[in-house]
Amino acid sequence: xxxxxxxxxxxxxxxxxxxxxxxxxxxxxxxxxxxxxxxxxxxxxxxxxxxxxxxxxxxxxxxxxxxxxxxxxxxxxxxxxxxxxxxxxxxxxxxxxxxxxxxxxxxxxxx
Amino acid sequence: xxxxxxxxxxxxxxxxxxxxxxxxxxxxxxxxxxxxxxxxxxxxxxxxxxxxxxxxxxxxxxxxxxxxxxxxxxxxxxxxxxxxxxxxxxxxxxxxxxxxxxxxxxxxxxxxxxxxxxxxxxxxxxxxxxxxxxxxxxxxxxxxxxxxxxxx
Ligand SMILES: [Zn+2]
Numbered sequence: 001x002x003x004x005x006x007x008x009x010x011x012x013x014x015x016x017x018x019x020x021x022x023x024x025x026x027x028x029x030x031x032x033x034x035x036x037x038x039x040x041x042x043x044x045x046x047x048x049x050x051x052x053x054x055x056x057x058x059x060x061x062x063x064x065x066x067x068x069x070x071x072x073x074x075x076x077x078x079x080x081x082x083x084x085x086x087x088x089x090x091x092x093x094x095x096x097x098x099x100x101x102x103x104x105x106x107x108x109x110x111x
Numbered sequence: 112x113x114x115x116x117x118x119x120x121x122x123x124x125x126x127x128x129x130x131x132x133x134x135x136x137x138x139x140x141x142x143x144x145x146x147x148x149x150x151x152x153x154x155x156x157x158x159x160x161x162x163x164x165x166x167x168x169x170x171x172x173x174x175x176x177x178x179x180x181x182x183x184x185x186x187x188x189x190x191x192x193x194x195x196x197x198x199x200x201x202x203x204x205x206x207x208x209x210x211x212x213x214x215x216x217x218x219x220x221x222x223x224x225x226x227x228x229x230x231x232x233x234x235x236x237x238x239x240x241x242x243x244x245x246x247x248x249x250x251x252x253x254x255x256x257x258x259x260x261x262x263x
Contacts, residue, residue: 018180021222022166028229029168029176039166070220077220110182110220 006097007051010068013058013106016050017068019043061105069105079103114231117189118259121146123251127192127212129199133160135192136177139214143188149216151183158183159214169202169209174236176229178215180222187224189232190214191254193246210246211236234263 019042026036047055061067069078076083081102083091090096091109098107122142127135136159143149158179162168168176191213198208213232217225235241235258248254 017222021180024223024226025178025229026166028226028233030170031233036166066223072220 007054008097008099008106009050010098010106010108012046012050013054014068014108016043016046016058017062017066019046020062057104058106067106069100069103069107071100071107071109076100076102076105076107078105078107083107113227114235114261114263115259117187117228118191118255120250120252120255122188122190123248123254124190124192125248125251125254127194127199129195132163132201135199135201135212136160136163136214139177139190139192139212140216142190143184143216146188148186148188149181149183150185154183155179155181155216167202167204169204169207170233170236172236172239172242173198173202173207173209174211174213174242175201175209176213176215176232178217178225178229180217180219182219184216184218187218187221187228188216189228191245191258193248193254211242231261231263235261 019039022039023036026039058067066078069076071077071083074082074085074088079100079102083100087101088109091098099105100107124138127138133156136156137152140149140152140155144152149155158181159177162179163177168178194210198210201209215225215229245254245257248257
């Protein structure tokens, strides 16, 4: 990946994942009787704003579980492996895309 | 099996009184604050209110499942709220009273940790005989025991 630019907007991916989880929750709680149209509409609108290559990586990760994982204390909570401090610094400064070098999940670094 | 892990007498509130959505949510999360799974009650209530405003968590029979992912949550936790006789107003839809609340606090870092628990609670809530029996619980311990023994 180019060190100068990347197309990963972690806030949008986090929001997309939240909406997808929301849809699963609505299915469980309301058994399809809830008006989930608004959530589906939001989801589609958000997907349209995301780079297609990023989106296809997101979908592949989601098929196996979560696409966006949190990083706490330097550890990726998807694979439970540490991310080197240098990588974290580059992620935090926006120089490289926010993804785990171990498992490939997009990452949200908690303070 | 699974519900048992989340059900203790101190997670059950009997005689839950009516009030604003915020007041009810604040009451529901109090046990989580007490046991330390919710670290910031104001943040948690704000996250629950936001979630509730987007799509209601109240189902056809009035039972409410307020839940939200939050940075204020350290571990997945559940509070059961049994309302005063006749239920309390929670949903914006008029005339629908809520007799029972299942309030879930979900850690932001484990956003799907509650799915299995939510499925159990939803399944439990579909059978009104079960719900009625839970509502008749004489003590928090009895309610926790009954719900904890539900195999769903
Ligand atoms: Zn990882």
